[in-house]
Amino acid sequence: MPDCCRTILLAVFIASIANSAPSCRADDPPARPRPFRIQVVDATTGRGVPLVELRTVNQIRYVTDSNGIVAFDEPGLLDTGVFFTVTSHGYEADKDNFGYRGVKLRVRAGGSAQIKVRRTNIAERLYRVTGAGIYRDSVLTGDPVPIRRPLLNGRVLGQDSVVNAVYHGKIYWFWGDTNRPDYPLGNFHVPGATSELPERGGLDPSRGVDLNYFLDEKGFARPTAPLPGEGPTWISGLVVLRDRDGRERMFANYAKIRNMLEVYQRGLVEFHPQTRRFEKVAEFPEAPGQTVDFPSGHPFLHEDEGIEYVYYAAPYPLLRVAADPARLADPQAFEAYTPLLPGTGRSQPELDRRPDGALRYGWKRNTQILPQDVQDRLIASGEMHPREALLNLRDVESGKRVLAHGGSVYWNPYRGRWVMIAVESFGASSFLGEVWYAEADTPLGPWMYARKIVTHDKYSFYNPKQHPMFDQQGGRVLYFEGTYTTTFSGNSEMTPRYDYNQVMYRLDLDDPRLALPVPVYSTLQGGTTRLFGKRDRSERAEPTRTPHRVAFYAPDRPGVANLPVHGERDASGGFILRVGSPPAAAGSAGARPLFYIRPDDPKVPMGAMVRLYEYVEEPGGRRSYSVEAPGGPGRTTPRAHPLGRVWPNPAGTLRW
Numbered sequence: 001m002p003d004c005c006r007t008i009l010l011a012v013f014i015a016s017i018a019n020s021a022p023s024c025r026a027d028d029p030p031a032r033p034r035p036f037r038i039q040v041v042d043a044t045t046g047r048g049v050p051l052v053e054l055r056t057v058n059q060i061r062y063v064t065d066s067n068g069i070v071a072f073d074e075p076g077l078l079d080t081g082v083f084f085t086v087t088s089h090g091y092e093a094d095k096d097n098f099g100y101r102g103v104k105l106r107v108r109a110g111g112s113a114q115i116k117v118r119r120t121n122i123a124e125r126l127y128r129v130t131g132a133g134i135y136r137d138s139v140l141t142g143d144p145v146p147i148r149r150p151l152l153n154g155r156v157l158g159q160d161s162v163v164n165a166v167y168h169g170k171i172y173w174f175w176g177d178t179n180r181p182d183y184p185l186g187n188f189h190v191p192g193a194t195s196e197l198p199e200r201g202g203l204d205p206s207r208g209v210d211l212n213y214f215l216d217e218k219g220f221a222r223p224t225a226p227l228p229g230e231g232p233t234w235i236s237g238l239v240v241l242r243d244r245d246g247r248e249r250m251f252a253n254y255a256k257i258r259n260m261l262e263v264y265q266r267g268l269v270e271f272h273p274q275t276r277r278f279e280k281v282a283e284f285p286e287a288p289g290q291t292v293d294f295p296s297g298h299p300f301l302h303e304d305e306g307i308e309y310v311y312y313a314a315p316y317p318l319l320r321v322a323a324d325p326a327r328l329a330d331p332q333a334f335e336a337y338t339p340l341l342p343g344t345g346r347s348q349p350e351l352d353r354r355p356d357g358a359l360r361y362g363w364k365r366n367t368q369i370l371p372q373d374v375q376d377r378l379i380a381s382g383e384m385h386p387r388e389a390l391l392n393l394r395d396v397e398s399g400k401r402v403l404a405h406g407g408s409v410y411w412n413p414y415r416g417r418w419v420m421i422a423v424e425s426f427g428a429s430s431f432l433g434e435v436w437y438a439e440a441d442t443p444l445g446p447w448m449y450a451r452k453i454v455t456h457d458k459y460s461f462y463n464p465k466q467h468p469m470f471d472q473q474g475g476r477v478l479y480f481e482g483t484y485t486t487t488f489s490g491n492s493e494m495t496p497r498y499d500y501n502q503v504m505y506r507l508d509l510d511d512p513r514l515a516l517p518v519p520v521y522s523t524l525q526g527g528t529t530r531l532f533g534k535r536d537r538s539e540r541a542e543p544t545r546t547p548h549r550v551a552f553y554a555p556d557r558p559g560v561a562n563l564p565v566h567g568e569r570d571a572s573g574g575f576i577l578r579v580g581s582p583p584a585a586a587g588s589a590g591a592r593p594l595f596y597i598r599p600d601d602p603k604v605p606m607g608a609m610v611r612l613y614e615y616v617e618e619p620g621g622r623r624s625y626s627v628e629a630p631g632g633p634g635r636t637t638p639r640a641h642p643l644g645r646v647w648p649n650p651a652g653t654l655r656w
Helices: 003-020 136-141 372-381
Strands: 036-042 052-055 061-063 069-072 080-088 102-107 112-119 124-128 162-167 170-175 192-196 233-242 248-258 262-272 277-284 298-304 307-313 319-322 335-338 362-365 404-412 417-424 434-440 449-454 460-466 477-485 501-508 517-525 528-533 550-555 563-569 575-579 595-597 610-616 623-626 640-646
Touching: 036 052, 036 080, 036 102, 061 069, 069 136, 080 112, 102 112, 162 233, 162 248, 162 460, 170 233, 233 298, 233 307, 248 277, 298 404, 307 404, 404 434, 417 449, 417 460, 417 477, 434 460, 449 501, 550 595, 550 610, 550 640, 563 640, 575 623, 575 640, 595 640
Parallel strands: 036 112, 404 460
Antiparallel strands: 036 069, 052 061, 052 080, 080 102, 124 501, 162 170, 170 192, 233 248, 248 262, 262 277, 298 307, 307 319, 319 335, 335 362, 404 417, 417 434, 434 449, 460 477, 477 501, 517 528, 517 550, 563 575, 563 595, 610 623, 610 640
């Protein structure tokens, strides 16, 4: 072989080796090490906690994914000790001797560590439902994940307020404005998805929701309500009805939006499963000074006097219409539960009073709801007495008024009552981030004492919605989600991946802190209050059937420092309340307590509570009971002593 040929072959061989061998240049970066796995867990349950921030001393910020995992991969901080400050809405890490809430970890490639936090929220945060990177860190560390698309589903980065309903055997989900990866403007016309019911092969709701988005040709969540007109389309009031032929049909109320938050058109749409789109059924005309309220919020079906209605909770269910597709399209068919004079509205409110001056609440057409802010203005002006107010939600501990902004109401078979989960406006730690739980005997109330179950520090969590199709253990365990976002919060530091997305929570109604005071009704005998009782737990009636006055509020089950109260007849036919063990005397009311009472401990502040007094008449020794203190009107007898503490009834003139 000629020397030139040997030279050419040698050059080709050397070149092939150079192209196939890894580069060894000094300026090449080293291979990426395996991440250090950190999992933040609830100290009580051992479950991973999502949305926990870990921040290094030099302000490198990590946020746990829905498994509570952070994949820490900072090359310069591997193989050394690193201190992480630990913060989270409703969860706390222990403080060290200098007051820092955090932990020092020895970080090494491929290693792992666990951080325990204590839950201060009553509700338990479970996972993020929407957006990208729901299980990003778990994928990086090789941990198992429950959903099929843990990193990016439907090319969705963020989604506003959810509505959902069970339709044709599946859960249908719809959202508001939705962000995408490739441009700041996304889908503003109601993207949608389905998921399987848990009993039909879907995930246990404690683990997650596997969403199947309706996609466009580029794989992005497509619009389901591309209605003509300027600006976005929003929907609410999603409800499934059966028509006269027995067919399931799904409707929603729509609003067209311009200039950020201006609603310039409303109406009704119906979902068509063949096209997976909403089509306009009716446009609701608006006129200056009209006295019709348009439906919004989360609806439920409920029968009253033999007629099934759709009630719209926003969050109070004060608007309804007969559950008939034809009626949904007619604004004049809607009824408002209101004290306003028929035919009047909020702009110039006129109260509907009987000849004796009593305020007349009722279901009225062509009349508007009286919201809490207008109700409070009428009270301030003297046109309405505070004891006439329907909307009276209060903090069970302090008695502070709670201005409920948005939420949902559903019947709960476990409690035998209606339950509300609602966000508060102007809360203590955030403008729209504090969530409350309340119960009532009827859909209309009395919604009186509530307990805060979730708080978000300077962050919004608006439009919370309970998912009754996820209820477990007969309604003992509830699931709800809301929109986690900096919008309206005043906070400019957005949480990566989580911001503008839906986050799921779980609530166990057996938590003793949720043993809220319920109405205790009085029965009069000879003009004196003798008997006390609660509404039947199975009763779902409205306050139009044999209404009674609420004497006071007290828990109907054990809670925090509660004592049972039993009732029995005395020899003269009167009624006696006994605190503690059930009475053994014949003719007693039975072993089941009438209600529970807080001890009258002088070391414990009264808060929202008042004393319940037992009064003994002279002569005769007959007993009566009242929260009116001795020395008050008609209470001059010296024989009075407190049985314990209960909660007062601020709406004393209303009957239920």
